[in-house]
Amino acid sequence: MAETALPSGAAARPVPAGAMAARLLSLVAVHAVLVAGAVFMLLPFVWMLITSVKPPAEIFTAQISLWPKNFYGVENYTFALSQAPLLRFALNGLILCFGILAVQLLVAIPCAYALAKLNFPGRNVVFVLVLLGLCIPVQVPAMPLYIALAELGLLNTYFSMMAPFFLSVFAIFLLRQFFRSFPDDIIHAARLDGVSEFEIVWRIVTPSAWPAIAAFSVFSAVAHWNDLYWPLIVISDAKMAPPPLGMMFFADAETGSNYGALTAAATVLTAPLVIAFLIARRRFIDGVTMTGVK
Known part of the structure; x- marks a missing residue:
């Protein structure tokens, strides 16, 4: 009598107990490492609160x-x-972060599109120069920038804190990698329909890059909200101080050894950044994971 063949998947092969134990052990180990890392990262904030x-x-x-x-x-x-004017410090930080981010995106998006989708002589050379720009720290041009701002009478202004960061090499690199995955057929079809390159950039390509823009926005906001080096150079008026510099003025002038009030001020100035990240976390993760994927 011929055997009746069982349909595919009707009988599942039993998983060896050793393999199940090894898999369970690996999951436990991975999650233990992740939990330990989360505790290590959150402990300073918990202690501050x-x-x-x-x-x-x-x-x-x-x-x-x-x-x-x-x-x-x-x-x-x-x-x-x-x-202390903590809310004024927070407002200064918001103005600083939004002002820098707006100009960075206005400059970086067209530059990234040109490097990703336009064929022109020396494109690869320009991209290499952009990558080399990542190696230049802000401390290198600090002295000539300070002298220029002082000669123009622009110290103790929002512009003096924003100007060195209007051009973001990292934004150009990140958005260029994202734009490379945008279909060329859509761009060619738009050109055939008479759409200008300006409209292609801002009405067709940019709306698809919101994950990358959100990811860069988080990086930019965190960097400039926490920046102390450059505001410490160009700002001497406490009313113009961003959060980190404001905390220095507050600690020196008001609290003394009152660490409870000092950590309360730090909590107030840290809360907007944490809330903004929690709101944008999904877009941030999408932007980081999707950038460069073809």
Whole structure:
């Protein structure tokens, strides 16, 4: 009697117990490493939040407690908000980040499109020069830029804090890699329909690059919100200070050894950046993972 063939997938091969144990062990190990990394990254923020609600007497005690015995958050945050213009520091940071980002995108998007989709003599040489620009730190042109701004009387202005960062080599590189994956047939069809290159860039290509733009926006906002080096050089007026420089003025002038109020101020100035990242996290992950994929 001929055997009846079982349909495909009717009988599954049993998985060896050793393979299942090895797979489970690898998953546990990977997740343990990820959890340890998350704890390591979040611990400073947790400690900042805890310290901001502790009274001065409990901050430097020998005992470590995650929650204060006497809640002192109202006093610390009230002192921080009343003794220094923290909201003005945060507003300066928002103006600085949005101003820099807007000009960076206006410059980087056409440049990246040209390097990705236009054929012109020396395109590869220009791209190499763009990559070499990534190797130049901001400290190199700091002195001539400071002298030029001082001669023009532009110190202690928003423009003086923004000007060195209007051209972002990293934005050009990131968007160029993303634009390379955009279909050439769509661009050719638009040209045949009489669409100008300007319209192709801003109405056709750019809307498809929102993941890359969002990813770069997060990088740019974090970098310039936390930048202390250049504002420390060109800003001496506390009213114009961005968050990191404002924290220095606040710590020197107001708090002294009041670390509860100091961490409360740091929490207030860190919150906008954390909220912005949580809002844009999905686009940020898409932009990082999709850039360069063809």
